[in-house]
């Protein structure tokens with residue numbers, strides 16, 4: 001999807017469709033009163049057929065009177081509470097509608113999405129994100145019927161005034177961030193039989209090569225040397241060899257603070273010997289969504305040339321039952337030396353993350369953030385509209401909340417008091433890998449906290465946000481790429 005910009009009078013240029021944002025209850029357009037366009041639209045708005053609710057769409061056809069073949073009015077809602085997420089929703093809705101009509105290209109009045117409290121650069125970024133995220137289709141295994149195939153490949157942002165640096169910057173960010181999220185969605189949507197740990201590592205490596213990132217893949221022998229007993233314990237039940245993916249963005253400029261991002265890369269989670277019920281087990285191909293988010297974020301970081309030292313760590317393996325699987329009652333020794341009693345083999349994410357979080361220490365990081373589809377309990381607590389945030393570092397937690405609001409990938413903090421450490425004590429080992437149902441998302445975070453000594457750390461449980469089983473605003477069914485927009489915004493803030 002190409003996004004261009006142009007200086008021209010709105011409605012004066014030939015295009016297949018012209019998209020204009022409209023406030024709730026507006027009786028006229030918020031763009032200059034010259035030309036035929038405002039008259040046509042204002043007559044329609046006076047009818048009150050269109051309420052201007054967020055993402056509401058009206059199509060007007062005025063073929064003879066204007067060079068635009070169609071006018072797409074899209075609702076922005078009330079001015080109060082207007083933000084970047086509304087712009088994503090509105091632009092996403094317009095994009096999805098135009099895809100259905102088989103349009104190849106459209107123009108958009110950027111000024112109609114502007115409001116005094118918003119920065120033009122942010123408006124352009126959000127519009128680009130909404131368009132690119134909404135135009136995503138995953139077609140690797142299924143032909144889209146010809147009448148539904150999207151031919152949309154260009155959006156032109158039209159400005160009456162001069163196109164400045166702010167517009168260029170906003171579009172550039174929006175484009176790289178949304179394309180990186182779509183890249184993560186591709187990784188998520190591939191099934192487990194294709195996207196094995198080996199293929200995930202190969203995809204990360206190819207991405208790294210194409211974007212000037214360093215990439216190292218640790219093999220099983222190296223994990224053994226590093227005493228990664230927790231990761232190896234999970235991997236043991238599968239024929240697919242585990243991979244430990246390391247991506248590194250090293251900007252040329254001097255010594256910069258290091259941020260380490262860690263992503264859970266379980267390419268399929270059957271539960272292992274503590275096998276899951278078969279109902280919806282197929283969704284567990286998405287259990288590598290944290291890893292996909294980290295790989296996607298690293299891509300954006302490289303393409304944007306961010307002046308930060310960023311490291312991505314993705315422990316990747318399958319969790320399967322077999323004659324070689326770990327069993328309930330087994331005790332594993334993680335690379336930190338901590339021993340873990342396995343009481344439920346389905347609590348595997350925290351095990352592979354334990355070794356990755358311990359590995360992160362060698363970078364002397366200023367911050368470590370992990371992302372994982374870690375617990376069903378987090379979905380019970382927050383549903384599908386926010387990721388769980390866990391941190392003992394106030395500053396880091398605040399920065400993530402702010403990035404969440406701005407990026408539209410919201411987080412909600414749950415407590416991480418010392419009391420929860422009691423719940424993961426074991427009679428036979430230092431800790432156990434499951435504390436049962438009560439506070440399941442928190443006890444999982446408390447478990448991870450045992451491996452994060454020496455650096456500020458935050459954990460994001462994305463179990464409820466990583467994929468969606470229904471169309472959701474500018475997103476479609478399947479992987480959402482959650483984490484990419486959030487992390488890029490967080491890193492930008494640093």
Ligand code: BES
Pocket residue numbers: 269271287344346347348349373374375376377379433434435436440463464
């Ligand atoms: N990958 C799952 C968590 C999950 C479940 C994510 C459903 C999204 C939707 C994780 O590995 C898991 O199985 N967690 C267990 C932990 C329990 C055994 C302590 C869970 O949540 O039931």
Ligand code: MN
Pocket residue numbers: 269271319345346347348349
């Ligand atoms: Mn599991």
Ligand code: ZN
Pocket residue numbers: 266269287346348349373374
């Ligand atoms: Zn899992």
